Amino acid sequence: MTRGDSESITVNGLNLVPGDTITLTVKDHVNTDKIAFQRIITEFTDGNAVIGIRPEDTKGLKFKKYVYDIELKRADGTVTTIIKPHEFTIDDEVTT
Numbered sequence: 001m002t003r004g005d006s007e008s009i010t011v012n013g014l015n016l017v018p019g020d021t022i023t024l025t026v027k028d029h030v031n032t033d034k035i036a037f038q039r040i041i042t043e044f045t046d047g048n049a050v051i052g053i054r055p056e057d058t059k060g061l062k063f064k065k066y067v068y069d070i071e072l073k074r075a076d077g078t079v080t081t082i083i084k085p086h087e088f089t090i091d092d093e094v095t096t
Contacts, residue, residue, distance in 0.1 A: 003090045004059045011070065011082065012048040019075025022049045026068045030085050036066055061090045 001007045011022055022041040027034065037057040041049045051070070070083040 001053065001058065001088075001090065002093050003061055003063060004055045004093060004096065006055055007053040009051040009053070009070070010048060011051065011072075014049075014072065014082070015047045016044040016049055016072075017047070017075060020044070021073040022051065023071045023073070024051045024053075024068060025071070026066050026088050028066060030067055036061055058090055063090055063092050065089050 009024065016022070020042075024039045024041075026036045026038070028036060037053075039051050039053065039057065041051055066088040067085045068083075068088040069081055069085045072080045072082050074080075
C-alpha cells in the first residue's frame with residue numbers, strides 16, 4: 001500500500017459474533033516484538049469484519065517490506081491465525 005493512504009482488508013466467511021476479536025499486526029519481521037502498527041476490530045457487519053487502515057497508521061513508516069498476520073480470538077477463548085505471516089509493502093508516495 002502507499003504510505004499515508006487509507007486502505008481496508010475485509011475478513012469474511014468466519015461467522016464472527018459479539019465477543020470475537022480480529023487483530024491485524026504489522027512488524028518489521030516476524031522475530032521482533034516491536035509492532036509497526038496494529039488494528040483491533042471488535043465490531044462486525046453480517047458476521048464479517050472490515051479492518052480499516054488509517055493514514056496515521058502508516059504515515060511514519062519507512063518505504064520497505066514488512067510482514068503482517070491476522071489473528072482471530074473467539075469469544076470462547078479459541079485463537080486462530082487466519083492469515084499466516086505475509087509480506088506487507090509500504091510503497092513510495094509523491095503527494096504527501
